[in-house]
Amino acid sequence: MPYNKNLLIIGAGIEACEGIKTAQEMGLKLIIADGNPQAPGLEMADWQIIASTYDGNAILEQATALIKQGVAIHGVIAMCADVPMSVATITDALGLPGLSLESAFWVSDKLAMKDRLKAKGVPIPNYADVSDPSLLQVRAEKIGFPLIIKPVDSRGARGVQLIESHNMLNAAWELAVQESPTARVMLEEYLDGPQFSTETLIDNGKCHTLGFADRNYEWLSRSKPFIIENGGDSPTRASDRAKAEVITIVEGAAKALEITQGIVKGDMVYTNDGAKVIEVAGRLSGGFFSTTQIPLATGVNFIEKAIKLAMGDPLTLQEVTPNKARAVAIRYLDLPPGKVRAIHGVEQASQSEGVAMFKMFIDVGDVIPPLSNHTQRAGFAIASSSNRQEAINYALLALANIEIEYEA
Template identity: 55%
Template sequence: MDNSISEVPYVILIGGGVEACEGIRVARQMGLKLIVVDGDPHAPGFELADLSLSISTYDGQQLIRACRDLQQDGCKIIGVIAMCADVPVSVAAVAQALGLPGLSLESACWVADKLLMKQRLEAQGIPIPGYAAVKSVEDMGEQAALLGLPLVVKPVDSRGARGVLLIDEEAQFEWAYKVARDESPTGRVMVEEYLPGPQFSTETLVDKGQCYTVGFSDRNYEWLEKTRPHIIENGGDAPTALSPTERQQVVDTVEKAALALNIRSGVAKGDMVLTPRGPKVIEIAGRLSGGYFSTTQIPLATGVNFVEQAIRLALGETLQPSAVASKWQRGVAIRYLDLPPGRVSSVTGEKKAASLPGVEMLRLFVAPGDYVPQLGNHTQRPGFVIATAETKELAVSRAQRALAQIRIDYAQ
């Protein structure tokens, strides 16, 4: 071990994928020394790390052992945070073992398990959809009679919309149960009441029980009728179309939910819906969001460096109100590339699309030779663009125009 390892403190960043690199760069700009953890030995985040640990992000115990080995070699570790990775239990386990700030293990288990989360929120009086665990197709039929159709079926402990289905009729029950069960690492399935109304992504910083909901985006489900029964989101946009009163109602609800889950210091990512009876919580995650929301969209929309503030919380620092106050409200939109299934032969138009006015980020995840699958979850979306403008409407238009420049040809 290099003797220089003991000269400065280090921060553990769990997650080193492509999206995580945006947050890792923020940490580097803060002047921090970084230990990046990822199960992929070729994770791009390792190139930005001072130290790299090729360990599964889900294996908290192995990570604890590796961190203790580093400490024995003189490495001072002062914080841990997940970077665009849904691994709250790993983060909490490391934080507890090393005496670092962060979620308790109890809170981490609540936000990692959708059934435990719903049970806790219900017990705390937070408005949520009707729900139930189901252990068989017969159970699903019984719950459908109580909750009504359409019905949302989902794995208890998966992510990225894997196995999340909107079911309209009894003939789909057996298939839906199997799909959701197969996407659950523990083989557990639950159902939820389908709630009509606009949905929102929120991002809240919590400092000693004080909540700052900085991120607020209207979710876009214009693909729903095409991808159904799979529930696939086609991005989102800000500022919200809600009235100030409606927005505040959603914010109040998500902040109460975060505190009900005992998130007293850290991040609470909310999936919310505004029903005719008021806001309800679909899910709360105790981590930075994916989809470049926390890393890119919130700073563009508000001027707040959200990831920096989340890292400061992980270091045990107190947030300054001026640092989390929106500096502006700018139009921001993310939209995903819509492609039919097939084998790709060529991809053109990317440079032209990226050069258009307002285009802040363009990423394509397809190349010649790749096979584009039928969309079944969020990880299969083949590319996206993030655009900005003075208004939300113009940002959406710019995003759509950029995607229209992309030409994908298929092998015959």
């Protein structure tokens, strides 16, 4: 049955559009907030709020004005935007389901998150606050090399670097601190082992981890010190035992962070000492994982379930039980830097066998920079098949159709 309700969606960028379409298909009326008046998802709004997705108070002010005009708000969700504090600011003020302000703080501040997980006994890498650069060398020595340096409160892998020696630290710190809105930087032990993306629906404390994919870091040897992921694949290569342990740990992290309603996205690793949490987020993932890849793999409309949770509606066991098992792979375009003069092969890539989604993020006249974070990737292909390797091959073959001409 269609919902006779109104949903506030924060985020209207290109990745949000698939989720916004799902909300429309559910029959919901949509209040959509984004700081960019040209954001593509705003075209699907019944009511628009033009305010930064990071400014929860500004969104709340305009939402309250709509409520005074008779527009009820029954739920709030961020659509592929990492803005838990904005969501929690609004849900707390309006008495709606979602993260508490404290939980939202924990998942938006990497140091606070690690402190909380450590206190609750959740396995994590060793870490240290190096916001004071005078502590950088001694704390790096204590953790040991290689290690990771990152901003405490940034997104999209901005400023995240793999550090293999002391002489890299100072320049890396300078880059990381520039990417932190609060000028805070941390170090973290580099954990060796396969990494996984997970995504979990949490309904009144009960967890349903439907998203589970192997992360692909084949570019790392040449992207270093930057850690650029080249997609991911499901089903996982991990053993059933390892997968079960990863799921147990990420769901335990959600409990430690007191997330009882909504979504937990996990960045996980399986080490010689077992599964550990790199980071968790209290939001829907980007990279079309929640909107496209999980539904392709499991048959479950993950976004629909997340929206129901945001409105306080319980989920049935049938709703969260996979009804199919397909292999899914995503791969990104690997392009040299330069100014784009022409792009060829887009239609062929889109129509390539096995491809479920193909997108380009660049256009003629754009300058492709050397990759230093995930926001700079030029495009991708998501492919599906009955087996994992075939899905990977389909994605790669689609990308092989793209030819870029560069200006001299």
